[in-house]
Amino acid sequence: MKNHVLRPLFVVIGIIILILLARIVLVPKDFGVGQRGYMYAWHRHSNEEEWKNFKVKYQGKEYCKDCHSDKYGSINKTPHRIIECEDCHGPAGTPEGVVHFDADKRPKLTIDKSRALCLRCHYPLPYPTSKRSQIKSIDPDKHNPDIECSTCHNPHNPMEGLR
């Protein structure tokens, strides 16, 4: 066969070899098929570990128990015991790890006294077929609209009576 026919063929073969070489360099070593086969598990395997190492922020109420035993004890005797501490106070952990205090040893957690926080459950929505209708509620426009709920009610012991 003549040279002018073969030449473009060599160019094409060269390009294919270059692509294959680039592929060896660029594709991670652990890239491959997982247990669910090519259709559902074609991936970089080390990514599973990367997700497992993502930082946990919410620690759960047992984490708070030892230092805040007074609050933990009182809330557990009331209907509010079903609420996690961190639901209202925010997560104890941060993206940097579990850092409850800042450099000056001031607590980092929020104390949210807004009416909106309490109204998440206590706004009246008398919906049939939802447990929401069973929660005691107030009309926020009529029930002391200008003051914080915690002025009168203790969120850690709502049954103790007004402050």
Place this chain on the structure above:
Amino acid sequence: MITRRDFFKKSAITIAGATISLGALEIIDGKKLIAQEAADKSNKLRWVFLVDTYKCVGCGMCVKACKLENEVPYDANATRTWVERYVLTKDGQVHADSPKGARDGFTTSKIDLGVKPEDSPKDILEKEEETRPKDLHTYESIDPKDIDKAFFVPKLCNQCENPPCVQVCPVGATYQTPDGVVLVDRSWCIGCGYCIMGCPYGVRFFHPVYHTAEKCNWCYHRITKGLKTACVQACPFGARQIGNIKDPNDPVTKIIMDERVGVLKEEYGTKPQVYYIGLSKEVK
């Protein structure tokens, strides 16, 4: 010159060849099939989720916890999980909303109808700052006497057994783990958005910071450490539960096996793994 006989012969061969499916020519690898089956059987763990819509009160603590746990920007209009409110009135109408994905719960009886096209932010920005309305949303009041049924439905990733979002990924950036959770490899995602279009449940979105596909992964970093997901832990009413369907003694498995549960959009064949108690046909 083609003869009539030749013409018929060649036509017959062409038609016969075209009707053979590609699957018929595939050589079945026995070893591969056995390995696949053995792997399926040796798997002792397959996560499932159970949502009780009777117990949900729409407080939205799950959404708040999810956003903070998974570092989804708090004020961005994007969330991995959300809670929908359905109010069915006596005239047969369905009123549904999920303001901010219920991040702040439902603290009004009015249904949030969103921003009307004529109030779109573009026109608003042309107005003077003082004359701009603060809340662009329109609301619908419903008389409590007209309500037939009303309830809340938490939504999250279904971690489908046959995830369509994974099938459409052109680069292998999203995949299913052996325990059934679908993850996204942020360093590998090219941001084409096929998976966002492919998910019939509208669970996927672009992460506002990483600009890659983002989705609920049932707090994979928590469940693999023996913790509950952030939303399950944050729910005061036990409306959300997570379990292992391969463990017959798991309380969640027992409910799924023994009680009446439903899944969303079963007709799509995705085999979703979030089971709902008290599902209604109005829930899409």
